[in-house]
Structures are given as C-alpha cells and as structure tokens.
Amino acid sequence: MGKSEIDEQDLLRRLIEGDQAAFENLFRRHNAAMIRFATGIVRSRYVAEEVVQDTWVSVLSRIDLFEGRSSLAGWIYTILLNKARTLAKRDGRTVFFDDATDGDGLANAFDGRGRWRDLPELWDELTPDRHVEGRSVLKHVETAIEALPPAQRAVLMLRGQQELDPKEVCALLDMSEGNMRVLLHRARVSIRNALDQLNKSL
Structure with a gap:
C-alpha cells in the first residue's frame, strides 16, 4: 500500500469521525476547482457555487457510505457531476463531454x-x-x-x-x-x- 493510499485512508477515517480540520483540508484542496468544473456545466458561477455547496453537504452526510471503489476525489466529482447535470437538464441544457475526434498531431x-x-x-x-x-x-x-x-x-x-x-x-x-x-x-x-x-x- 502506497503512502497516498494510507494518507487517503487516514483522511477518510478522520472525516467519518467528524474531524473539522480534515474537512477544511479537503475543502481547500478541491472547492475552487469544483466551482470551475460545475460552471462549465451549469454556465453560471452563482449556480455552480450552489451546486458545489450542495455537493459538500452530500459528501459529509454520506462519507460513511464511501466504499473506496474510486479515489475520494473521484467520488466527490461523481456526486458533483450528477448534481450539475441534473440541474442543467432541468434547465433544458445537456452537456456532452465526448467531443474529441482525432489527435490533430x-x-x-x-x-x-x-x-x-x-x-x-x-x-x-x-x-x-x-x-x-x-x-x-x-x-x-x-x-x-x-x-x-x-x-x-x-x-x-x-x-x-x-x-x-x-x-x-x-x-x-x-x-x-x-x-x-x-x-x-x-x-x-x-x-x-x-x-x-x-x-x-x-
């Protein structure tokens, strides 16, 4: 088991125990990028900030359900993507990510x-x-x-x-x-x- 895996397991344990410092560390690491990511889907920074806030609530309330099938960051972004897409669909927008054709050198x-x-x-x-x-x-x-x-x-x-x-x-x-x-x-x-x-x- 690598150091990063041990670090993530320790972080996960602390999050489940309600360690505020662990959450603040996770928040600082991902929040700004999550807002930029969500903005690309919902097309509004204000709405993106709401989606990200809702995502953090879900992460904290469901952290004990995280099974480790992906990285913790991957799990968080899955929640974020689902929430952002649901909101975009409600507003009549659909975002497709698979738009590549070839390498263009x-x-x-x-x-x-x-x-x-x-x-x-x-x-x-x-x-x-x-x-x-x-x-x-x-x-x-x-x-x-x-x-x-x-x-x-x-x-x-x-x-x-x-x-x-x-x-x-x-x-x-x-x-x-x-x-x-x-x-x-x-x-x-x-x-x-x-x-x-x-x-x-x-």
Missing part, C-alpha cells in the same frame, strides 16, 4: 507521460520580474481555462489539476482513454498558446 507536443516536451517561454525561467507578473499570469491562465470547451475543461481539471487516475476520469465523463488524452492535449495546447500570447505582450 497534438501528441507531438507532449512526452509519453503527457508532459510538455518544451515548456512555454513564459515558464522557462523564474526571475524576480516573473514573480511580479505571477498574479497576472495566474489570472490569464484562469481566463484561458474558463474559455475552454466543456470537455477540455473537464478533462484538464480532473486529470491535469486534480490528478485523478485516467480510468476514473474516463468513467466519470463516459469517454475512451484515447479521447481523454486528446482532450487533455488540446486543453494544454490552448493554455500554452494563451501563455505564449501573454509572453509576447509583456
């Missing part, structure tokens, strides 16, 4: 682990000036993420940011692993292009 930009072969120029060197620009860069990245199509944003957040296992992401979004990788690559290329554009303007 994007795989060449990444190594076998899905990491960029060449980092965007903006990330190559961290100087004092870069620290000053850091907040602007972060805001630029957040804006670029918000502009991604729903499928790309979902995969980027679940796989790239929340580091869910590929199989979990595919099961959650009901897509093949090949499509998931293409969507992740496309999202990363879009973010990279946004950063390159920012770099040219600085």
